[in-house]
Amino acid sequence: MPRAVVEYCLSPALRASPSERESVAIDTLETRFEIFFALFLGGRMDGRWGTKESELESEVARQLGWSKTDRKLLTSRLDHLVSYDLSLFKNAARCRPLGQTIYRLAFCAAAIDGVPNTDERRFLGNLVQRLLGASDSEAESQILSKLADASYFGSSGLELGQSSIEEDSRSSVFGGLGQGAPHPIRQPLNEVMSELDGLIGLEGVKTEIKRLASFLEIQKKRSAASLQVADISLHIVFSGAPGTGKTSVARIISKIYHSLEFLEKGHLVETDRSGLVGQYVGHTAQKTNEAVDRALGGVLFIDEAYGLSRSEGESDFGGEAVDTLVKRMEDERHRLVVIVAGYPEEMQGFLDSNPGLRSRFNTHLHFENYSAAELCKIFKIFCDNNDYRLSAKAETKLFEIFKKETERAGKGFGNGRFARNLFEQIIRNHAFRLSLREGPLDRETLETLALEDIAE
Numbered sequence: 001m002p003r004a005v006v007e008y009c010l011s012p013a014l015r016a017s018p019s020e021r022e023s024v025a026i027d028t029l030e031t032r033f034e035i036f037f038a039l040f041l042g043g044r045m046d047g048r049w050g051t052k053e054s055e056l057e058s059e060v061a062r063q064l065g066w067s068k069t070d071r072k073l074l075t076s077r078l079d080h081l082v083s084y085d086l087s088l089f090k091n092a093a094r095c096r097p098l099g100q101t102i103y104r105l106a107f108c109a110a111a112i113d114g115v116p117n118t119d120e121r122r123f124l125g126n127l128v129q130r131l132l133g134a135s136d137s138e139a140e141s142q143i144l145s146k147l148a149d150a151s152y153f154g155s156s157g158l159e160l161g162q163s164s165i166e167e168d169s170r171s172s173v174f175g176g177l178g179q180g181a182p183h184p185i186r187q188p189l190n191e192v193m194s195e196l197d198g199l200i201g202l203e204g205v206k207t208e209i210k211r212l213a214s215f216l217e218i219q220k221k222r223s224a225a226s227l228q229v230a231d232i233s234l235h236i237v238f239s240g241a242p243g244t245g246k247t248s249v250a251r252i253i254s255k256i257y258h259s260l261e262f263l264e265k266g267h268l269v270e271t272d273r274s275g276l277v278g279q280y281v282g283h284t285a286q287k288t289n290e291a292v293d294r295a296l297g298g299v300l301f302i303d304e305a306y307g308l309s310r311s312e313g314e315s316d317f318g319g320e321a322v323d324t325l326v327k328r329m330e331d332e333r334h335r336l337v338v339i340v341a342g343y344p345e346e347m348q349g350f351l352d353s354n355p356g357l358r359s360r361f362n363t364h365l366h367f368e369n370y371s372a373a374e375l376c377k378i379f380k381i382f383c384d385n386n387d388y389r390l391s392a393k394a395e396t397k398l399f400e401i402f403k404k405e406t407e408r409a410g411k412g413f414g415n416g417r418f419a420r421n422l423f424e425q426i427i428r429n430h431a432f433r434l435s436l437r438e439g440p441l442d443r444e445t446l447e448t449l450a451l452e453d454i455a456e
Contacts, residue, residue: 006059009108012100029073029424031091031098032066036074038089038102038127042109045120052112060105069431076387086130087251093270094303099131129294130267186266189213192255199252200381201374202245205365209253212363216260233362234262235329237351238341240367243415246341247301249365254299257337264335265297273307276321284317288324292336299337306346309353319353326356343411370415372402378416382423383449388430393451398422401454429453 039060043053061071092099106127110120193213196206215232223229234257238246251268258266271291278284292300302308308318308325329338342350344366351358370378376399383389390398405418414421430453434441 003059003063005108006056006063006105009104010060010063010101012097012104013095014101016095016097028091030420032064032070033074033077034089034092034098034102035060035064035105036071037078038092038106039109040078041123041127042106042120043112045110045117045123053109056105056109056112073386073427077385086126087268089127089131090247090270092131094272094275096132096275103127103131130269186258186261187255189217189256189259192252192259195255196249196252199245199248200377201370202249202367205245205249205367208363208365209249209256212253213256213260216256216262220260220262233360234337235361236337236339236363236365237347237361238339238365238367239344239347240341241343241369241409241411241413241415243413243417243419244367244369245416246367247303249367250299250301250339250341253339254337257299263298263337267295267298268301269295269298270301270303272303272305273318273321276302276308276325277317281317284320285324288321289328292325292328292332296332296335299339302338302340304342305340306342306350309350322354322357326354326360329360330356369406369409369413370419372399372406375402375406375415375419378419379423382420386427388427388447388449391448391450394449394454397451397454425455426453429455 036057039053039057043049043056060066066074089099089102092102103124107124110124193210196209199206219229219232236253238250240246247270250270254263254266254268257263269291275291276284276288278287308321325338329336338360340347340350340361351361376395379398379402380390401422402419405413426449430449433450433453434445
């Protein structure tokens with residue numbers, strides 16, 4: 001695998017602007033997993049993983065400085081996934097440069113052993129829709145031509161399993177990549193509700209969502225019986241601290257709407273202020289309309305939506321984004337659902353920032369902070385997904401830490417994010433402790449997080 005190919009694939013994320021890199025750091029465990037997951041899906045979508053795919057993965061790991069331990073953690077997490085869901089590309093969906101890198105790597109893995117087959121094309125179409133949007137010319141033409149053109153990378157070129165691909169052949173195989181990409185499979189409502197029940201905590205939120213689902217189900221049955229159906233708003237306001245599962249719940253709600261046929265596609269498009277607000281007059285309306293276009297038939301999830309109503313100077317265009325959003329919510333009221341999320345007080349200010357906003361959001365869900373016991377359960381999920389387990393003393397200590405943090409939790413307490421960051425810190429402490437020991441390490445030692453790995 002030529003080094004230049006991987007350098008090209010990684011370049012958008014590595015050369016992202018400071019503001020973009022603030023939103024998603026490429027060296028976090030979560031972002032590493034998304035990169036690893038893209039290689040896995042792209043390389044295995046045709047049912048085989050060979051030498052060329054392994055070389056690609058090794059070169060990516062080398063350029064990003066991943067250790068053997070890092071790759072083992074990533075592989076272990078992959079092995080414990082219940083399903084291969086594109087919604088796992090959370091950071092890539094929020095940070096466009098990272099999304100570009102992940103798309104390029106996935107395409108490279110799919111094309112490295114020949115022209116992608118039907119399953120690979122379907123996967124790439126879904127991926128480009130989730131990460132970049134169907135209107136992205138880089139995703140639909142530039143990436144394809146650069147990866148397929150051997151001369152772009154030098155004489156060694158990208159090994160496609162054939163000497164070249166003619167332009168018209170590329171068009172027939174990849175034409176309209178991302179245009180009308182397959183949408184998520186419609187799941188039975190009981191399956192979606194089981195997924196909701198499987199979430200840790202959030203009992204109040206679960207109850208309200210079940211009430212909403214029951215109402216929509218009855219409205220559907222009334223329609224089938226030729227009875228009058230209430231003209232209802234499906235838009236929702238989420239309020240609560242970070243890390244309380246708002247994005248996961250938004251994804252489940254999109255599936256509920258899809259299952260009950262209130263939405264045609266049922267996909268979720270995640271964004272925030274940076275994805276909607278531009279830098280000059282007219283740019284904001286364009287960006288907001290593009291985000292809405294990607295979400296049509298599904299749900300547009302705007303995290304920290306209050307940022308749109310917060311003035312950042314005379315040249316701030318947040319208000320323009322809100323105005324554009326309100327108009328599109330009206331124009332596309334049968335094809336678009338908007339979920340906005342943020343801190344409770346700030347969200348009230350956001351709803352008051354435009355006369356048309358508050359009346360369009362009839363459902364409000366508040367996400368409470370997780371308890372210490374719930375954070376312990378979340379931590380154990382991280383352990384299970386990565387082949388770790390807690391010793392009894394470590395588990396007791398962990399609960400004490402969570403109890404202390406939840407009792408003094410301020411407005412910005414990270415909840416699930418705090419648990420995830422603590423997990424990453426503890427497994428690094430564990431690795432450092434074991435690196436100082438002499439002699440072989442047995443399996444139990446390698447997987448057990450001990451009391452001494454947990455720092456105050």
